[in-house]
Every structure is written in C-alpha cells, then in structure tokens.
Amino acid sequence: MKAIRTILFLALLGIFLQPVFTQAQATEKQATVKVSGEVTTPLELKLSDIQQMAQTTVVRKDRDGNDHSYSGVVLATILQKAGATMGKDLKGENLTKYVSVEASDGYQVIFALAELDKDFTDRTIILADMIDGKPLAAGDGPFRIIVQDEKKPARCIKMVTAIKVGFAK
C-alpha cells in the first residue's frame, strides 16, 4: 500500500513538474548573432559556429583601465562568409555601405564597411566571445565587438545580436 502511494505520489509529482522542466529547457536557448542585409548568404551564428572559425586576439583597455586580451573572429571574416562586398569588391557604390551592429538592450552602433576591410586598414575589429581566456561576463556576452585602438569604448558593443549590412541612402 505504501509502495503504491509512493508511486502515485511520484507520478503526480512528475505531472506537476513537467511544465517546470519544459520552461527550464526553453530558457536554456542559446544566443545567436544574425548577419543580414546586403549579403548573399544571411547567417545565424551560434557560439559553436564562431569558435570553429579562425581566431584572432586583440588587446585593449576596458573601463577598469586595465589591458585585456579579447579573442574571437575578425568581423570582416564573418562578413565575407555571408558574402558582403569585401576586398576587391569594396569599391564604387559599395563604399557607401555601412554595418549596423545591434545589441539585445537595443543599443546600436555603425561602422563604414571600409573600416572593417584589411585592404583599407590594419586596425582589427573582432566579434569576441572570450576575455583573458574565459567566456565574456553575463552582461557583456556571449558576443561583443572589440575595436582595436579606438579611444572610447562606446563602439565595443556588448551582447551583440545582429549585424546588418546596408546602403546609406
């Protein structure tokens, strides 16, 4: 009798807990970065996709005044993968293109496409997922733009969710 009661209890517990588990699974959804706009292949990149691409490290100061070593993928590499007009195609009207980067808090910054191309500049701009060998902090990551040598950190946009290439009109 006691055993039956226990089984019944566990079964009921299972029924009640099911929605809780389902909800927990739903919140474990991973953040992604969508690449869209003036590209031939729109992308939605997960952390694992970023980690499989060639990694680059950029050192820059953060708000704490200390140098940190950020690693991730050069933004131009991601844009090339999506088929944006980079390198030899970055000329003529394509020089009026911009890259808009958006964050989950609604913050948004703009780069000119040419600012990101290594034929134009040696300054490296990466989509970072690591700081000093560790994943970015909760409020900063999982993806953050790091602009090498830029004096203000304002364009080192945190919690990146979308990268859009557009024509200035």
Added chain:
Amino acid sequence: MNKGFGGFGLMALILAGITAISSGSYRDPVPVGPYPFVYPANFGNRINIPVDNPTTLQGVYLGRMLFYETRLSANNTLSCGSCHKQEYAFTDGKAFSEGVDHVLTPRSSMSLTNLLWARKLFWDGRATGLEAQAIVPMANPHEMGQSLEASAQKLQADTEYPGLFKLVYGDDAITRDRIVKAIAQFERTLISANSKYDQYLAHTYTPTDDELKGMELFNQSPQPGKGMRGANCAHCHGGPKTYMELFHNNGLDSLPKDNGIEALTGLASDRGRFKVPTLRNIALTAPYMHDGRFRTLDEVLEHYSEHVVQTDALSTVFRGESNEAGGKQLKLTKEEKKQIIAFLNMLTDRTFVTDPRFSDPHQSKSKTTKS
C-alpha cells in the same frame, strides 16, 4: 525645419478644428494636405513613418476621432483615450488598467509621447511600429475586446465616418488596416517639446540651483575615485528627448513575476528586461515601472539609490555603479535625490497636456452642443 510652413499648417489645423467644433458636423471643411511636423532640431530626424502611411492633416483628424472613439470597444465604453489620458501625458494614473471584461492588464499603460521617433513599442518592444501596436489593445479581449473587423462594421453604419475615410483614403471603405493607420498618424503628432528642459536647451529658461544640480547628477556617472558624484540616469534616459529606445533589467526583483523580454526570446539574459521609457512628463505619469510598483518619484529614486537587486540578468550599467568606493548601490544623499526630482519636474510640458489638438474631439463637440 519647415518652421514657416509648420506655423501656417498649425494655424490651418487650429482654424479648421475650431470650425469643426463650433458646429459639430463632419461636413465642415476638414483640413487636408501633408501634416507638417514641427519639432526642435536637437530632437534629430531619425523619425519613423512607414512609406505606406504618410501623415496627412485629414488622416490625423480621423485618427484623433478614432483614438477617442468608444465604439471601437466591445461594450462601447472604452477608447484608446481611456488608458491614455492627455492630462496624465497619455497614461491613466493606474498600475494596471481595466478592460471591457473588468480584467486588469498585465502591465502598466505607457505614455504616448514623441512616438514619431519610436521604433519598438510596448514594454517588451515586440511591436515594430505604431500600426502593429495599435491593433493589439483594440482586439485583446481583456482590453477593448473587439475585432477590428467588427469595429469597421460599426463605423461603416455611422453617418460621419465613411465620408472621413473617403477623404483620407480615396473611398469610403472602412477596414482594419485603415483604422490602425489613421490612429498611428494621430499618435505621431503627439510631440512634447516645450518643457522647461527644452526651454533651457533653447536658452530661454534659467534653471533654479536645485534643477541645475539635479541635471548635473542626472548626466554624470559616479566616480568616487575622482570625487565626482552622479546618478548616471542619462546613460539610458539621455539626450534632448530623454528617450533612447533601450531595454534593460533595472534590478527590481530577484525572481520577477513578469519575465519581460525573456518571454519572447527564451534567453535567460533577457529576464526582467523591459523598455526604458521616456522621462518626458515623468512627474505626471505615476505610478512607475512596468507594473506600477512605485507610487512616487521618491520611491523610484530610492530604488535606484539603495535597492537594485543583483542578478545574472541585471544590466551592466547597474553593476558596481556607486558613489561609494567599491559600493554596490548608487547611494545618493537625500539632498541629491531632491535635486534630481527637481530636474525631473523640468521635463513636465504643460502645453503638451493641454494642447487642444490632442484632446477628445467628441467631448468638445458634445460640450458645444450642450451649451
């Protein structure tokens, strides 16, 4: 921009409005032509008008009538204006608002101000554009509770509306799409740009000492190492419009009852993340927060100064922002809170909340008829 034309347009609109009010008939000339938006240059021109819904004087005229039209609700008692009252800067002074079925809304009614610049609407930003936003409260069974199709039928049977729709859209068909477009047009005209703060920015008002000190604290981030005190409000509420269209977790709860944007994205990092609202007319829009939990600005300041709850989803702007070295809370003094509230009162725009162009046209009409 277009100041001269704007003044003329404004005058035309007011004159036409007076004509319409005095006799209360749609047959009076309704102003027609493009609507001339007038706003200060420092508001910027990053405005949001869909190409398929250009703003016209006749569209705004119709939209205003629809905004205050109770027949758009299931029992003919509620209009958009029921929860967005002009005297409260288009909020309703309540934490939650009652729908046609007497059920309360899950979130607090938002101020409708300077929406010309808004791109994401609702506390969770889920509607991209006013047209998409306007449908929701009208059709929601716990708000106005009537399908747009049913509303269209009611209005089609009216003596006045078909003619107005014809004037705006070229023929008298009343559709869901046309109703929301006209309402959105009216909402875009709700521009508040004549607060003491605007006047200060235009060099026509000299703030008091408390207002000035409050403004300084509002704009300054705390840097105890450098002896600089601040409240860092402008980080999210900065600029001449005091609105930046950001979405943050501002540390209200450790376990929020309402998960905010997380409910849409499924991301734990979006838990308790809500729209950072405009501070325009903030002294008129109590109670505060998405759930109206704070009754006064003192309570709001108390929260930001002492009670920000540290969780994984807390936005970084609240982490380690303190006027005390190594502190976790902002820690403003009583005097500083008073000064910040003095500044917040500078954001009240009396012309906006009394502007006859934004008032209930049905009210003015019935008043005129009675008198």
